[in-house]
Each structure stands twice: as structure tokens, then as C-alpha cells.
Amino acid sequence: MKPMQPVRGTADLMPRQKSQMNIVLEKASLIASRYGFQDMETPIFEFTEVFSRPLGESSDVVAKETYSFEDRGGSSLTLRPEGTASVMRALISNGLTQSLPQKFFYAGPMFRYERPQKGRMRQFHQIGCEYIGSFNPLADAEVIGCAAQFLSELGVLHSCRLHLNSLGDGESRDTDRAALVAFLPHYKNELSSDSQRRLNENPLRILDSKADEDREILKNAPQLLAFLTTQAQQHFEQVTNALDKAGINWQLDINLVRGLDYYSHTAFEFITDELGSQGTVLGGGRYDGLSAMLGGPDIGAVGFAAGVERLALLIEQKQEFTYDIAVVITDDNAASDGFALAQNLRLQGLKTDIPMAPQLGKKLKRASLIGCKLSFIIGENEIKSDTIQVKVMTTGEQKQMEISQALSFAEKFLKHGLEGNLSE
RNA sequence: GCGGGUGUAGCUCAGUUGGUUAGAGCGCCAGUUUGUGGUAUUGGAUGUCGCCGGUUCAAAUCCGGUCACUCGCCCCA
Incomplete structure (x- = not known):
């Protein structure tokens, strides 16, 4: 053992940094409670299936970013890479599917095996809100509204843009994927190597590729919004109408897709340009399919998660510890x-x-x-x-x-x- | 996983075309002040120059490897 240094991608939260993070944590909990999100917490590890099924085997998170291990009893366990799947599992485990809707707020460490960068650690912290048990578009709006107020009261909203898109319902997704799969192979040799690989695994994600050659091809590609079913269109409209009426600024981002399989309908991200390539400071969306993937009933749900370290980097306020x-x-x-x-x-x-x-x-x-x-x-x-x-x-x-x-x-x-x- | 950059005192960093005892500021310790701090002034300590190997009469400096950090790609909070 050589160095007295922390494992790569982990960091000691010394008083200065910890107090900065506490500002974020306290504000999040306070604002969430105004919307009725109640504080709860799940274990930091779960059976591996809790994440591998709903997130998608081919998703980057599961394919190469999880910390998985066998415990002494031979069970395959995984350190949680995100909070939503655990919260849904907890809801089902505790029999709360009979008392919907439920609104939860959580905060805690998450783990992803990635190359560390500024605002990206292997152990990091998220806060999140989950509104579980409603298909109503107002639930989407409420979750986004909560996120916006939270960022606003932290004083970082002005430097963030709200990107919004609709992934549609299952049907919309299938027709869109079919159209994309029919369209893209014509350009197979011109796509970036990453995108060629994604063609089979998850074609939707080619949409938010940043490679120049891909962007050029995508200009003519069929677009998600064009394939929304009538119901999906209406859902999206009601969300945006509600946001507009409440004065919450947003912009359509037709290339915003989510890497995880369980998302549908509304997808959103608050993005800042003050953190380099780690600009997404808060992200979320609707995940109507998640409950069923975990073996629960058909439950509508929407939520968001935010990175505590990233937010702590953005806020200016410092509290010095002083004595009286x-x-x-x-x-x-x-x-x-x-x-x-x-x-x-x-x-x-x-x-x-x-x-x-x-x-x-x-x-x-x-x-x-x-x-x-x-x-x-x-x-x-x-x-x-x-x-x-x-x-x-x-x-x-x-x-x-x-x-x-x-x-x-x-x-x-x-x-x-x-x-x-x-x-x- | 792939590319670029960086690693010198507790911190921020100088260090020439390789040349003798490796420097500054801040901080720290002590004296001026044995019951009075902050300011001032005087003095002091501190380094395996990230690590291992190579080239050389000679390496902080050049070369190779390695580890760590950092920025980007991928993906996401």
C-alpha cells in the first residue's frame, strides 16, 4: 500500500466543501417539502437486477459503469448508480402501490465507474424528487417547477437553460425507432464509429451524438416529435402550456434523449455552460414503464435528479465557520x-x-x-x-x-x- | 476505454541552452512582549523536485515506464 490517498474518483468532503454541499442539500429538502415530496432513503446497494433490468443492459451505465460484486452469500449486488430504480423498488416492496400517489425526496451517494473529471466523480451525491402514481401532465409540470424553484433559490437558475423534449409513449418510440433504423443504414459508412455501434444497440441515442459527421446526417433524419401519437402530443402540449403559463422558460431540444430505457414522454435537463462538458446540472423525465419492468403494476411516474457536487461548484456563497x-x-x-x-x-x-x-x-x-x-x-x-x-x-x-x-x-x-x- | 496537459515546501508557484549548498510569496514556529491577540519588526524550520529506471563527468531540467491529478471524447448528475 503506498499512498495515503483516496481511491481514484473519490474525495474527502472537508469542512469547506461539505458546508458548501450542505447549502445545496438543505435548500433541496426545503423546496421539495413545499411540493409535498417527503424525505426518504434507500440502501446504497441493491440486487443487481434492480438496475440492470430497468436501465437496459446496453446502457452505458449498466454496461461499463456499475460497481457490482458478489457478497458472501453468492448474491450479485450493485452499488446504486442512480436513485430512481431504488425508490421505485422501495415503493413496491413497501406495498405502497395501493396508496398512490406518493411523492418522495431523497439524497445520498451514487457510484459510477467512470473517468473522473471536474464535477464528475466515481462516488458522487445526488438529490432527487419522484412523483409516483400519476399519468397527469401536471405532475410533469410540477416536478419541473420544483426543480426550477430549487435552482432559482440557489441562485444558479439564471445561468442554466431548461431543455425539453418528448420521447413519446411506447408506441411513438417504436415507430420512431423503426423510421430511424430504416433511414440511418443508408449512411452507415459515414456515421462516426460510436454511432455505427449504436445502430444496433440503441439507435435513438444517435440523435444526441455530438460528432460533426453525425450532426450533418441527422439534419435530414426523421424526428422524434413527428412520430408522437396523438395522446403523446397532447401530453407534451399540456406540460408546455402549464410551464408557459407559470412563466418557466424552456427551449425545445429535439436531440435530447435519455440513455436509460425506462424513460418516456417528457425528458428535461437544466444545462449550464459554466462547468465545461459536465453542463447537465439537473435532469429528469417521465418513466411510466419502470414499475412494470420491476414486476410492479402499471404506474405513471415522473421525477428528477441533481448532482450535489456540480451545484456546489456553481454557488458562490461561502460560510466561514466562526466562533462567538x-x-x-x-x-x-x-x-x-x-x-x-x-x-x-x-x-x-x-x-x-x-x-x-x-x-x-x-x-x-x-x-x-x-x-x-x-x-x-x-x-x-x-x-x-x-x-x-x-x-x-x-x-x-x-x-x-x-x-x-x-x-x-x-x-x-x-x-x-x-x-x-x-x-x- | 481513447486522446491532450500537469506533478518542485502545508498552499500558490518561479527555477535560464543540463552545472556545485533548489528559490519566492502566503502560511507555520519563535523573539521584541513572563496577564493581552489582530498590525509592525527580527529571526527560524520545512522538500525522497510524484515514483522507478535510462542517458551523462553532472538530471528538478533530457529519454522511457509508472502512479496521481487535470482537461476533452464517450455518457451522464
């Missing part, structure tokens, strides 16, 4: 009194530290280093007179006070900042 008060103990004889004082302050709800250093000067230095606004200095002299020295760190002002007096001063000072007056 340092209890500075000048000599060992005052140790227990100082400790009791600090403990009391913490019971009052004040963030308090006891600087540990060999000399008084070092203790005060430590106090200002970690951002204490006040120092309460206590030593033998103070104990004799039942007082402490209160020092305002920004100005250096200092005054001897009784402890109760010091407490009420601290309360006032921390609330009103510099208006607190020492000479009062």
Missing part, C-alpha cells in the same frame, strides 16, 4: 472555573472555544485566528472578585465585569454587533 466567544484561561488554577464558564455559554447557545496554548498571548492569538468576536478572560484575580475580563476582539477594548453582566453584554453585543457598548 473564546474563554481564555490565564493559569491552571482557573481551569475548572473556565471550563464551567465555557460550558455555560454553550448551554446558552453560543459557539465557544477554549484556546489551548502554553501562554496567554498564544491563547488570545488563537482566539482571533479562529474568529472569536469576544474573549472572556478568567484567572486567579478574576476568580477572587467573582468577575471576568471581557475583551472585544475587533477593537481591543476590555473591561472587568461580573459574570451575569458579561452574559447579558455578550448577548446584546453578538446580536447588535458594534452597537454594544462596553462603557455602558
Whole structure:
């Protein structure tokens, strides 16, 4: 074993980064609750079939990105590469198909074996909302609305564009695929090598190829929207009408398709151009087929997932950890009194530290280093007179006070900042 | 899985066409200040130059390999 370094694609979430992510997490949970999405959590691994069936054996996620292993009992298990399949499995396992609809919010780590890049890790974190048990287009709109408000309140919506497309229902998909399969082989030799491979595996995904030669050919290719059934068209229209009426901006992206097999109808992504090629910051869509693929009843569902690390990279706000008060103990004889004082302050709800250093000067230095606004200095002299020295760190002002007096001063000072007056 | 870039002190980075004891800023430690921090000033410590091998009288510098990070492709959050 050589390096004391984390496994490739994993990262320690040190306080600075973790606090940044907490902003995202807390905001997501808050906004989701306004839409009725209730917090829940599933295990981070499942039987492999939970993912391999619904996501599609040929999908990149299953084909080459999963962490799968056999446990000691011989079961094939997989670390979850995404949240939706697990949530649906949990709904079925818990017998909730009888009490629909259900609206869930979840957050937690996901695992994909990929080449790491900025905003792309092998262990990363997602938050997501799933609205399960409705075929109504308003459910799509509600999910998108929730996503938009979430991004907006994080302050990142302005730098994102909402891309929208309809994949249609099963019937639309079949006719479209047939048309595409009939069209593309004429150009087989001109397609990029990736797309030639996809021709057999998943022709729909050729649509969002970025290779120039493919784009040229696709200009004349049959388009998804043209093959939507009447019902699928109506569904899409009702979604977009609802978004328009609510003032949520979107743009049609006819090449937006989803890599996972269970998607149908609405597909959407919020894309930013501030993160290089990892621009998709939140994505989702309708997945009416998923429940049946897992052996459940025919249930309509729609949801989204967002990458916590990617969002954390976008938000500017930083929270520095600061203390309110340092209890500075000048000599060992005052140790227990100082400790009791600090403990009391913490019971009052004040963030308090006891600087540990060999000399008084070092203790005060430590106090200002970690951002204490006040120092309460206590030593033998103070104990004799039942007082402490209160020092305002920004100005250096200092005054001897009784402890109760010091407490009420601290309360006032921390609330009103510099208006607190020492000479009062 | 495929391509490009980078790896020098805790951090950000200099380091000439290969040349002797490898540098700066910030940070850290200590003194000026034995019951008073922040500012100032003086001094100090710190490196297997990512790792392994090769070329050479001589390698941080050139070559090969390897590991890590990073940017792109693929795909996605």
C-alpha cells in the first residue's frame, strides 16, 4: 500500500466543501417539502437486477459503469448508480402501490465507474424528487417547477437553460425507432464509429451524438416529435402550456434523449455552460414503464435528479465557520472555573472555544485566528472578585465585569454587533 | 476505454541552452512582549523536485515506464 490517498474518483468532503454541499442539500429538502415530496432513503446497494433490468443492459451505465460484486452469500449486488430504480423498488416492496400517489425526496451517494473529471466523480451525491402514481401532465409540470424553484433559490437558475423534449409513449418510440433504423443504414459508412455501434444497440441515442459527421446526417433524419401519437402530443402540449403559463422558460431540444430505457414522454435537463462538458446540472423525465419492468403494476411516474457536487461548484456563497466567544484561561488554577464558564455559554447557545496554548498571548492569538468576536478572560484575580475580563476582539477594548453582566453584554453585543457598548 | 496537459515546501508557484549548498510569496514556529491577540519588526524550520529506471563527468531540467491529478471524447448528475 503506498499512498495515503483516496481511491481514484473519490474525495474527502472537508469542512469547506461539505458546508458548501450542505447549502445545496438543505435548500433541496426545503423546496421539495413545499411540493409535498417527503424525505426518504434507500440502501446504497441493491440486487443487481434492480438496475440492470430497468436501465437496459446496453446502457452505458449498466454496461461499463456499475460497481457490482458478489457478497458472501453468492448474491450479485450493485452499488446504486442512480436513485430512481431504488425508490421505485422501495415503493413496491413497501406495498405502497395501493396508496398512490406518493411523492418522495431523497439524497445520498451514487457510484459510477467512470473517468473522473471536474464535477464528475466515481462516488458522487445526488438529490432527487419522484412523483409516483400519476399519468397527469401536471405532475410533469410540477416536478419541473420544483426543480426550477430549487435552482432559482440557489441562485444558479439564471445561468442554466431548461431543455425539453418528448420521447413519446411506447408506441411513438417504436415507430420512431423503426423510421430511424430504416433511414440511418443508408449512411452507415459515414456515421462516426460510436454511432455505427449504436445502430444496433440503441439507435435513438444517435440523435444526441455530438460528432460533426453525425450532426450533418441527422439534419435530414426523421424526428422524434413527428412520430408522437396523438395522446403523446397532447401530453407534451399540456406540460408546455402549464410551464408557459407559470412563466418557466424552456427551449425545445429535439436531440435530447435519455440513455436509460425506462424513460418516456417528457425528458428535461437544466444545462449550464459554466462547468465545461459536465453542463447537465439537473435532469429528469417521465418513466411510466419502470414499475412494470420491476414486476410492479402499471404506474405513471415522473421525477428528477441533481448532482450535489456540480451545484456546489456553481454557488458562490461561502460560510466561514466562526466562533462567538473564546474563554481564555490565564493559569491552571482557573481551569475548572473556565471550563464551567465555557460550558455555560454553550448551554446558552453560543459557539465557544477554549484556546489551548502554553501562554496567554498564544491563547488570545488563537482566539482571533479562529474568529472569536469576544474573549472572556478568567484567572486567579478574576476568580477572587467573582468577575471576568471581557475583551472585544475587533477593537481591543476590555473591561472587568461580573459574570451575569458579561452574559447579558455578550448577548446584546453578538446580536447588535458594534452597537454594544462596553462603557455602558 | 481513447486522446491532450500537469506533478518542485502545508498552499500558490518561479527555477535560464543540463552545472556545485533548489528559490519566492502566503502560511507555520519563535523573539521584541513572563496577564493581552489582530498590525509592525527580527529571526527560524520545512522538500525522497510524484515514483522507478535510462542517458551523462553532472538530471528538478533530457529519454522511457509508472502512479496521481487535470482537461476533452464517450455518457451522464
